Amino acid sequence: MPAVHPSHLTAWCCATAALAALLYNVPVLLRSRGNPAVLALSVHFLCSFLGFFEQLTGLNTAVALLPGRPHPGPLVTELAVVGLTGTQTVFLTYWSHPPEAARPRVRRRVAVFAGMAVALVVLDFALGLGDRRAVADRLTLADMSDPAYAAYLYFFFTVCAAGQCETVRLSWRYMGIAQRSWLRRGMGAAMLGATLSLVHCALRCTEITGTLSGWDMTPLDTANWLTGDIGSALKVFGWTVPAWGPSLSRAVRWGTRYRAYRRLRPLWIALYRTVPDIVLDPPVLCRIGDLLAWRDLDYRLYRRVIEIRDGQRALRPYMPEPAPGDGDGDGGAGPGARSGAEREAYALWVAIRDKCASRAPRGAAAEAAEASDGRREASGLTDDIAWLVRVSDAFVRLR
Template identity: 40%
Template sequence: MTAYDYLSQVSAAAGASAFLYRLPELTRRRDDPAVWALCVYFLASALSFLIDLNVLRNHIAAFFNYPNVTTVITQSAVVILTAAQQVVLIYWSHPPEVARARVKRCISFFLTMLMVLVSLFFLIGPYNAPSSAEDSLLRNMGELEYALYLLFYITICAVGQFVALRMSWRHTGVAHRFWLRLGMRAVTAGAALILVYCLIRYTEMVGTQLGFDMSAWEPVYWLAGSVGSLLQLFGWTVPSWGAAASLWISDYRAYLALRPLWWALYQAVPSIALELPRSPSADRLPPRNLRFHLYRRVIEILDGYLELRPQLSLAARQADHANKERHSPEREARLLHWALTARAEGRETSQPAGTTPIVTTITRREDGFTEQLAWLIDVALSFTRITADHERRSALRNCGGTQ
């Protein structure tokens, strides 16, 4: 499989995935023209790469009994996706009343260009010799009529991508959400690469007409076009899935960070667990419904704290820390380590009569879940470090005692 085939398959899969990802939203927002345009863009993007794959193009040409018919189908899909992209940006950048008028003019322009393009293709006739998708256009460029046809097509693409670059760059400056800004920057970068793609094709057309061999430019041409398309697909989808993916990654890291603390509490108080724990290696894999299991882990840690209140209260009375450390995660972790050790060794935890049990910082915090989770992660990291230091010192003492 050539690099062209690989890039084309990846781009086709990306476009199809984006279309399927957005399809449920289309069923919920059938009256939103921007969503319709975005779905058309994704579908046309997928088809523009899929139809011209080397494994399919000859079969499609044979089905229609017309050589290189996939060329005009692919180019038509590109014109359609270019128009759809313009429609999305217009609706995102203007009030509905203004957007509707601009969209009508945009669609009329690209529809006219599409009709002219298809008519020209069938008027000049295709190149009859079989060729791969990579060099099909390059072989045809030697014919002046086909070169002019291709010049018309590339100009349509260049104009559309230039307008998309200008509008997406302008939208980047007014977007308040991080993922929307990132998406618009990716769309802008993709449009810039596709303009490079167009510039290379202009150079190839001039060079071919002057008798030069321009085949060395083809890999750069396809690379610029494919990567530019992938960047735009990323840019149009990341505002919807970027925040969710970021939250999932954050939850997964928190889930892993809390495990040493949760495991120590579970070993001391098994009743805190709603479900039997997985093995340490299996627990590194994200569970289904990660958010629920993260909530459960936090709740079970807090339940473990409540079960250790006698030991924690005694540890807090005996601790000798400066006031500035009184509410630090480090102090909390040390108290917890002492309490777990005391419980494991069965130490006396009774307190003098008439004294009020001391609770630790974690059991009296009234923050929301996000703040509570951040505090627990700090405590868990400190606890992991303290436990490792304690085990290392114990190992050194044992080694010293055996010598």
Template identity: 35%
Template sequence: MNGLLYPLAAALAWIALAYRLVRGLRQDRRDPSLYSVGAAFALLGIIFTVSTPAVWARIDRVVAIPNLSLLISQGCVIAFSGTIQCIIIFWTHPRPGGWRLARRRIAWVLVVLVAMTVLFTAAGRQDEHPTDAAATYAQDPVYAAYLGCYIAMVALGFTDIVRLCLPYARAAGRVWLSRGLRLTAAGAGLGLLYCVVRAATLVEGRLGTDPKRLEALVPIFAALGAMLVIVGLTLPSFGPRLSRVAAWHAQRRAYRRMYPLWEAVTVTVPEVVLDPPASPGRGILRHVDRRLRRRVVEIGDGLRQLRHQMSEPVAGRPQDAAAQILVAGLAHEAERRARFDASVAGGTAGETSRGDEPQRRARWDAWRAALPAIGLRSTTPAGAGARPTGSGVEHEDFSAEVRRLVAVARALRGSSIPAAEAADPADIGQIGSRT
């Protein structure tokens, strides 16, 4: 487990450090949080790089001091805990008071690191144990004192991190900062479980029982806790980018899902299309927000031109709205064809319109033929007009308008429109004469 989780946690820490430095140096080289958070990531990277069994053994062979990697990794854990406490203190306290509290934490870290170094040296030389050195030597009184100092300081540090993070997360005011603080607190909580396991190791060693009983839990709590802390510390930085990606995806999906309604309106009233493309597709990658708004505007403009064919404003259930739009579209097409044929017969139709009309009719006929069998009677009760469909931008809540139009588009393409008599293009004249 150490050989799998520790390299993964180390890689995540080094990646987070690189991301933080590249982004921070580009934005503000004088930002103190850039270097404090960078130091925390660097310490985590050292901890899990050194704790990886292959690296552990290589370091100890080079320096010829067995288990020196234990002192290096656990000393970095102490330093990391103090660094995180200082970061959170700077976030949550004004400058003079914050510096005073931070200096106390730093002093405690230095005292404990000196004590651990003295105890580690006094314990004498031991055999190499890259994966379970702490549990192996927990029965040694000097190692037990060393481990006790380590556990106490780490537990106090992680407790302080949880205590500082959670209250400030509730009052942070920034969504991603609040989430980051909660994730950091969760990582510190796993760190406390790591301390519990290490304390059990110490107790088992002093009682003469098996101190390795819970050793398999150590890499799980340590690595997963560190990963949560890494994500928590970087979340305020890259979280807003995730929001933008999510918004882009939602807008692109709405744009695609709105296509059946947009097609139904623009095939009937093609003049509302602001910039007719050669092939009006459903997928987009760039300028998604602008193109979504344009689609909503075009649908609204088209429906306004169909409004005189509707007995009720487009409102109510999406199925009813879809049925009304189809009825109005069929009636509008019948009127449009009758007007054009009359203008041709009277010799008033222009050459441009004569050339474009066959293509327009062919497109409309192809769209109509592709529709499922649908009813031509709207089932919207009289007086059910909750609100008319406009251009979309007239409404205060654009997102709500997009959701409503997507629902209508889904109903338009689906088979849930109230069924009456199916119509075919031959019925268009009769429909037009009834409106």
């Protein structure tokens, strides 16, 4: 089985991501037909997909677009690159300027990049590049040794470099005013990708010059595909992450809360068995019910925190006085010192043990425990969850 070059894997990932982003963007485009930025973004994803797909598959889908033209694939790939480069400057202009100021700028950019695309087609036909390519479906060093083809490539990479420079400038501008965190991250990734693409264009021009001069330019191959493919991947990531990034954040938050809900169970179940009245909805299906607690997780977690606190209050009379070696909130000095969470867990463990053994309450410790509880409850719910998770973990270690 032949080895797969890393650039092919990157290109397939970029093509798949661009197609997915295009399909995701179609309903948005239909809902906002008057939004030129959304239209430009959709065209960008379409050009990106077509460029990668034509380059990778060798199916020459371009034959349908240019019938009778020999080896049209590379030309269509180059036009797709010009299209995606131009469209990214269009939607960035709309994002970073008021609509009134953006429209004339966009008209100029569309005219410039459309003119460049037409010039590429005219040059390709005039120079007969379809018949002069050393390899029909890709650019090689042998092509660069052809002066006419080299001039064409100089023009193509200059067009791309100009678009990448504009992308870097507009991305930097918009990052400063973007409100959404995932949008800022995406702009940063796209700006880095455009910078790498700019380096790629410079390397390609250097490669052309060296080949025309008779030098061996094969050492630049690795740098070429690294800057080109990684730059493309970063741009695809940057333009798509504002759409799926918030869902990723929600999934991470849900996972964090689900894990906290599960980690609170040992303490909560011990308190429930000791003081059953604290629980609004008694547990069913034992641990399976906890594992399947996917719906209304925020409410369930909130109830679990409240019920633990209620159980803590109910057991205050049974809690021991703090040991002399224990420190305050963050830990104590000496070998026997416990952290604040460990002290609270130990106090609950002793209170549960004494309550279950029907021992007399320790009234003297109730006020101290109440004061300690009051300080903890003054924090927000997120902090309280994090604290009680630490207490529950310490409680498990005591059992």
